[in-house]
Amino acid sequence: MDTETLLQKSYTQIRAAASVPPGTQARTLPLSSAIHTARTSLNPLPTTPLGPLPTLNHLTNTIAPALPGHNRSGRYFGFVTGSTLPIAEAADNLATAFDTSVQVHLPEQSIATEVEDVALRLLLRLLHLSPESGLEKAGEDAGIEWEGRTFTTGATASNILGLACGREEVVRMRLPDGSEGTVGEVGILGACAEAGVREIRVLTSMGHSSLSKAASVVGLGRRAVKELPYSEAEPWRLDLEAVERELKRAEEGVACIVAISAGEVNTGRFATSSLGEMRRLRELADQYKAWIHVDGAFGIFARALPDTEEFAKLRESTAGLELADSITVDGHKLLNVPYDTGIFFTRRSSTLHAVFQNPNAVYLTPSGSGPTIPSPLNIGIENSRRFRALPVYAVLLSEGQPGIAEMLARMVRLARGVAHALVSPDEKLNLRDDYELLPNSSAAESTHVIVLFRARDEGLNNVLVKKIQDSGEWYVSGTKWKGESACRIAVSSWRVNVEEDLEFVKSRLASIAKEWKESGR
Numbered sequence: 001m002d003t004e005t006l007l008q009k010s011y012t013q014i015r016a017a018a019s020v021p022p023g024t025q026a027r028t029l030p031l032s033s034a035i036h037t038a039r040t041s042l043n044p045l046p047t048t049p050l051g052p053l054p055t056l057n058h059l060t061n062t063i064a065p066a067l068p069g070h071n072r073s074g075r076y077f078g079f080v081t082g083s084t085l086p087i088a089e090a091a092d093n094l095a096t097a098f099d100t101s102v103q104v105h106l107p108e109q110s111i112a113t114e115v116e117d118v119a120l121r122l123l124l125r126l127l128h129l130s131p132e133s134g135l136e137k138a139g140e141d142a143g144i145e146w147e148g149r150t151f152t153t154g155a156t157a158s159n160i161l162g163l164a165c166g167r168e169e170v171v172r173m174r175l176p177d178g179s180e181g182t183v184g185e186v187g188i189l190g191a192c193a194e195a196g197v198r199e200i201r202v203l204t205s206m207g208h209s210s211l212s213k214a215a216s217v218v219g220l221g222r223r224a225v226k227e228l229p230y231s232e233a234e235p236w237r238l239d240l241e242a243v244e245r246e247l248k249r250a251e252e253g254v255a256c257i258v259a260i261s262a263g264e265v266n267t268g269r270f271a272t273s274s275l276g277e278m279r280r281l282r283e284l285a286d287q288y289k290a291w292i293h294v295d296g297a298f299g300i301f302a303r304a305l306p307d308t309e310e311f312a313k314l315r316e317s318t319a320g321l322e323l324a325d326s327i328t329v330d331g332h333k334l335l336n337v338p339y340d341t342g343i344f345f346t347r348r349s350s351t352l353h354a355v356f357q358n359p360n361a362v363y364l365t366p367s368g369s370g371p372t373i374p375s376p377l378n379i380g381i382e383n384s385r386r387f388r389a390l391p392v393y394a395v396l397l398s399e400g401q402p403g404i405a406e407m408l409a410r411m412v413r414l415a416r417g418v419a420h421a422l423v424s425p426d427e428k429l430n431l432r433d434d435y436e437l438l439p440n441s442s443a444a445e446s447t448h449v450i451v452l453f454r455a456r457d458e459g460l461n462n463v464l465v466k467k468i469q470d471s472g473e474w475y476v477s478g479t480k481w482k483g484e485s486a487c488r489i490a491v492s493s494w495r496v497n498v499e500e501d502l503e504f505v506k507s508r509l510a511s512i513a514k515e516w517k518e519s520g521r
C-alpha cells in the first residue's frame with residue numbers, strides 16, 4: 001500500500017474508532033474486558049514485523065477501545081482534563097503531518113515561530129493581560145508587557161519556568177552592583193553565596209502539587225514551599241499578613257517567591273479575591289525584592305468569560321493577576337487543545353534568556369528579515385519542540401473571543417447548576433438531604449468549573465466515587481477534604497450540554513442515594 005493511501009485510510013479508521021454518533025454518549029471509561037484484551041495483545045518487538053496496515057488495525061481495533069473518554073464524552077468530569085475541539089484536532093494532525101520543529105526562529109525558512117508568537121499574543125488578549133486589552137483605557141496598568149512568552153508541555157513545566165525565573169531574579173536583585181555571578185551563569189550555590197541569600201522560599205496557599213515538584217527541579221527543594229492559609233475555613237486564600245512577615249525576613253537572607261493559586265484544584269477557588277489584594281502583594285514584592293508567580297492553569301480562564309453580571313464575582317477574584325511577574329496557563333485543560341500544551345508568560349524576555357540560554361551554535365543563529373522573535377530554544381526547556389502552537393492558533397481563530405467565552409460559560413453554568421442542586425430545596429430530588437456541598441453551603445455562588453461535595457452517609461461516601469466511575473456513564477475524581485473522602489466534579493469539555501448534563505447528574509446522584517438507602521446500608 002502506498003504512503004498516501006495508508007495515511008488516508010488511517011485518518012478514516014481513527015475517526016471511525018473515535019467517533020461519537022449524534023445524540024449518543026461515549027463511555028467515560030473503557031470496558032474492563034477491552035483493557036484486558038488490549039493488555040494481552042501487547043506484543044514484544046516482533047521478529048517478523050507486523051507491517052503498517054496490521055499495526056493500524058491493531059491500534060484502532062484493540063488499543064483505542066481500551067482508552068478512556070476524556071475527549072469523547074462531555075461527562076468525563078475527572079481531574080481537569082479538557083477535551084479537544086475538532087478544529088484543534090485537525091490542527092494537531094497538520095502539525096504531525098508536517099512534523100515541524102519550532103526550535104529556531106528562521107523567518108525566511110518557516111512561518112512556524114511567527115504563528116507561535118501570534119498565538120501567544122492572542123492568548124494575552126483573550127486573558128486580558130496585554131495592554132491592548134483595554135486595561136490602559138482605564139488609565140491603569142499601562143505599559144505592562146509580557147515580552148517573555150513561550151509554549152510549554154503543560155502547567156507543571158510552566159511552574160518550573162516560573163520558579164526558575166523567580167529564583168534567577170530574586171538572587172540577581174541581591175547581587176552586588178556589576179556582578180555577573182547570576183544563578184544561570186554560576187549556579188545556585190555560588191550566586192546565593194555572593195548575594196547573601198541563605199534560603200529561597202515559595203509562599204503559597206494550597207499550591208498545586210506540581211509547585212513542589214518544580215521547587216525540587218529548580219534546586220529549592222520541596223520543603224521550600226510554605227503554606228500560608230488565610231484561615232481554616234478558607235485555606236485556599238493567601239494570608240497577606242503572613243506573607244509580609246515572611247518577606248520581612250529578607251534581612252536574614254531569606255528571599256521569597258509568592259506563588260498564587262488561581263485557582264486551587266480541589267475547590268476551584270482563588271488565593272486572592274480582588275485587585276486591591278493583588279496591588280498590596282505587588283507593593284510588598286517590590287519592597288522586599290520578591291517574585292510573584294501565578295499558577296493560573298485553569299483558573300485564569302475566568303478572565304475570558306463573558307463580561308456580564310453572571311460572572312462578575314469570578315472576574316473580581318481574578319482581577320490584578322496581570323500585576324504578577326510570571327504566569328502559568330494550561331492549554332490542554334479549559335482551552336480544549338490536545339495534550340501536551342501549556343503556556344508561560346513573564347514580563348521580560350531577558351529573564352527567560354538568563355535561565356534558558358542555549359549557548360548558540362553558529363548554525364542556530366537566526367538571520368534575515370521578518371519580525372524579531374527570540375528562538376524558542378533560548379527561552380524554554382526544550383530545544384527540538386512540537387508545533388503545539390498550531391492547535392491554539394486554530395482555536396483562537398475559529399472560535400474567537402466570543403466563541404471561547406461562550407464555551408467557558410457553558411462549563412461554569414453546568415458546574416454552578418450542580419452546586420445549586422446540592423443545596424437547594426427541590427420537591428422531587430432533595431439532593432441536599434443526601435449530599436453536602438463543600439467547602440460550605442454558600443459555595444454555589446462562587447463556583448467556577450469545580451464542584452466539591454460528599455455524601456452525608458459515611459458508608460455511601462466511601463464508595464461514591466467508585467460507584468460513579470464504574471458506571472462508565474460519567475466520571476468524577478476522588479479527593480480528600482479536611483481529611484475525609486470527597487468527590488470532585490471538574491467541568492472542562494467543549495462537549496458540555498448544560499441542560500442535558502445537569503439533568504443527568506442530578507438524576508444519577510438521586511438514584512445512587514435512593515438505591516443506597518433501599519439496600520438498607
Ligand SMILES: *Cc1c(COP(=O)(O)O)cnc(C)c1O
Nearest residue numbers: 154155156208210265295297330
Ligand atoms: C493541572 C494543574 C497543574 C499541572 O498541570 P499539568 O498540565 O498537568 O502539568 C498545575 N497547577 C494547577 C493549578 C493545575 O490545575
